Amino acid sequence: MTPNITIRKEIPKDHNWVIELTAKAFETMPFSEGDEDKLVARLRNAPGFIPELSLVAELDGLIVGHILFTPLVIDNGQQQFESLVLGPVSVLPEFQKQGIGGKLIRTGHQKAVELGFRSVILIGHPEYYPRFGYKPSSTWGIKTHYELPSDDVFMAVELTDGALKNVSGMVIFPPEFGE
Numbered sequence: 677m678t679p680n681i682t683i684r685k686e687i688p689k690d691h692n693w694v695i696e697l698t699a700k701a702f703e704t705m706p707f708s709e710g711d712e713d714k715l716v717a718r719l720r721n722a723p724g725f726i727p728e729l730s731l732v733a734e735l736d737g738l739i740v741g742h743i744l745f746t747p748l749v750i751d752n753g754q755q756q757f758e759s760l761v762l763g764p765v766s767v768l769p770e771f772q773k774q775g776i777g778g779k780l781i782r783t784g785h786q787k788a789v790e791l792g793f794r795s796v797i798l799i800g801h802p803e804y805y806p807r808f809g810y811k812p813s814s815t816w817g818i819k820t821h822y823e824l825p826s827d828d829v830f831m832a833v834e835l836t837d838g839a840l841k842n843v844s845g846m847v848i849f850p851p852e853f854g855e
């Protein structure tokens with residue numbers, strides 16, 4: 677059951693708490709390299725940063741979750757296709773498994789469509805994201821230079837029908853994600 681959560685655009689006065697929240701969310705994750713909070717800070721200063729795609733989940737005045745989408749390019753050598761990368765997404769540990777992450781993702785998808793984006797790419801839990809329509813990026817021949825533990829963690833979703841039809845190539849992640 678989703679509690680009475682408001683999803684809204686992040687504003688500057690949220691910045692410090694969102695960094696803390698991100699650290700808290702990832703702190704106990706075995707896969708975490710412990711720098712997701714710094715990644716949020718870097719992405720906020722990235723040239724492509726879109727404030728409308730940095731969203732917080734608020735419950736009774738407390739921000740309990742955050743999600744960020746940043747533009748990227750898929751390059752097939754002849755053409756470049758614009759897309760987004762989802763991440764990080766964070767929910768405070770004591771508020772997880774109540775549908776807040778799902779609400780952030782769905783609302784983020786809607787905002788992205790309103791802004792004209794048609795797809796999203798991510799690296800994440802293969803058990804979690806398929807419920808939001810994500811499939812392995814290999815479905816479309818979309819590739820990454822990153823060395824990943826398995827193929828199924830690299831996923832993409834079409835936000836509009838057929839958005840990735842005829843799209844393939846190498847994902848050029850924003851440099852803020854690192855090598």
Ligand SMILES: CC(C)(COP(=O)(O)OP(=O)(O)OC[C@H]1O[C@@H](n2cnc3c(N)ncnc32)[C@H](O)[C@@H]1OP(=O)(O)O)[C@@H](O)C(=O)NCCC(=O)NCCS
Binds near residue numbers: 766
């Ligand atoms: C991932 C995260 C954002 C999900 O937020 P949430 O509010 O707990 O998610 P929801 O309530 O919408 O969905 C809960 C479901 O997600 C699943 N889930 C949560 N974390 C998961 C994980 N690490 N791996 C697989 N599934 C996960 C839960 O098991 C639950 O599944 P169920 O519905 O089948 O019981 C949150 O757990 C979190 O902040 N985790 C730590 C940071 C993180 O891992 N971020 C994502 C990196 S890819």
